[in-house]
Amino acid sequence: MPLELTASQALGLWHGVTLAQVRREDHDLTLRQTAILLQIYLVPPPHTVRGLAATLGVTKPVITRALDTMGEMGLVDRVRDDRDRRNVIIKRTVTGALYLEKLGDLVIEHGRKL
Amino acid sequence: MPLELTASQALGLWHGVTLAQVRREDHDLTLRQTAILLQIYLVPPPHTVRGLAATLGVTKPVITRALDTMGEMGLVDRVRDDRDRRNVIIKRTVTGALYLEKLGDLVIEHGRKL
DNA sequence: CGAAACTGGAACGGCAGCGTAACGAATTTC
DNA sequence: GAAATTCGTTACGCTGCCGTTCCAGTTTCG
Numbered sequence: 641m642p643l644e645l646t647a648s649q650a651l652g653l654w655h656g657v658t659l660a661q662v663r664r665e666d667h668d669l670t671l672r673q674t675a676i677l678l679q680i681y682l683v684p685p686p687h688t689v690r691g692l693a694a695t696l697g698v699t700k701p702v703i704t705r706a707l708d709t710m711g712e713m714g715l716v717d718r719v720r721d722d723r724d725r726r727n728v729i730i731k732r733t734v735t736g737a738l739y740l741e742k743l744g745d746l747v748i749e750h751g752r753k754l
Numbered sequence: 755m756p757l758e759l760t761a762s763q764a765l766g767l768w769h770g771v772t773l774a775q776v777r778r779e780d781h782d783l784t785l786r787q788t789a790i791l792l793q794i795y796l797v798p799p800p801h802t803v804r805g806l807a808a809t810l811g812v813t814k815p816v817i818t819r820a821l822d823t824m825g826e827m828g829l830v831d832r833v834r835d836d837r838d839r840r841n842v843i844i845k846r847t848v849t850g851a852l853y854l855e856k857l858g859d860l861v862i863e864h865g866r867k868l
Numbered sequence: 869c870g871a872a873a874c875t876g877g878a879a880c881g882g883c884a885g886c887g888t889a890a891c892g893a894a895t896t897t898c
Numbered sequence: 899g900a901a902a903t904t905c906g907t908t909a910c911g912c913t914g915c916c917g918t919t920c921c922a923g924t925t926t927c928g
Contacts, residue, residue: 643763643865650861651854653757655792657768662789663811670885671785675776678769689906697777704907705885726894726905740765747764751757784915803876818877819915840875840924 649754656750672698673706677715680730681740686721687730715739763868770864786812787820791829794844795854800835801844829853 645653661668669677675696680687689703696703707730710716715736721727759767775782783791789810794801803817810817821844824830829850835841 643759643767643868645757645862645865647855647858647862649757650858650865651792651796654771654857654861655789655796658785658789658792659810662786668785671772671782672776672885675769675772678765678772682765682769690904696773699887700906701888701908702886708907709884724895724905728906741761743768744761744764747768748759748761751759751764754757786915804874813917814876815878815917816915822877823914835875838875838925842876 652754653747653750656753657746660746660750669710670706672696672702673710676703676706677710677736677740680716681732681736685729685731688721688727689730692730710736766868767861767864770867771860774860774864783824784820786810786816787824790817790820791824791850791854794830795846795850799843799845802835802841803844806844824850 676692679692679695689700689707692703693700707716707718711718713735714733717731717733719729719731721729790806793806793809803814803821806817807814821830821832825832827849828847831845831847833843833845835843
């Protein structure tokens with residue numbers, strides 16, 4: 641079911657959510673980090689470093705570093721693949737799910753204000 | 755007119771737009787820079803450094819630096835206020851308007867895909 | 869007037885992400 | 899089995915944003 645937005649609504653929504661993000665969070669995620677996180681939680685697994693790099697159109701080290709940072713925050717987890725031990729499978733965490741739930745609430749909340 | 759979104763729609767929209775941003779742009783704006791830009795273009799002028807800092811909940815140098823960067827990109831312009839020469843009025847530019855128009859289109863486009 | 873209060877900006881050291889180029893480990897290929 | 903390929907990671911130097919502090923210019927008030 642398509643969602644029809646006016647230009648004013650679209651930018652207004654983005655404005656409200658972005659502003660709230662800036663005001664709330666102490667440490668904000670990079671645009672790339674946010675994209676990676678959403679990709680992991682919204683697209684069916686399994687997720688690998690290589691796969692994410694290809695999807696985002698960035699190099700592998702970018703993914704590795706982002707996973708390092710977000711891993712320390714507890715937003716994601718890494719596990720070696722037993723079938724092919726070269727691979728690393730990126731796992732979701734409760735903390736990460738909560739983080740995105742908050743983001744979703746923020747979007748919904750500002751959608752209502754339009 | 756409120757806009758009712760489901761959690762899935764909200765995150766899906768954010769995911770699509772963020773992903774497109776990462777894939778498209780060479781140099782992405784910081785979350786803070788984006789918030790500043792949207793504030794300037796969606797809220798009636800005049801805009802000052804101090805005012806923006808208060809609105810975003812950040813310090814003045816953050817605004818100054820963001821305006822430096824975005825100024826070099828042509829997204830905003832700065833003019834001294836003649837009434838009170840301590841103030842600097844932040845002006846909109848054609849380039850900045852175009853940038854946000856693209857962002858709006860991106861949001862609309864991914865809204866349709868939901 | 870002179871002192872106080874305001875503006876925006878500059879200077880400093882620090883930290884995080886970047887691109888490129890390598891690397892070690894595991895697997896596939898011949 | 900040896901060589902080539904694939905995977906994720908690390909190392910290097912670089913750039914950009916960060917918070918704090920301090921500064922110069924302007925206005926206001928006693």
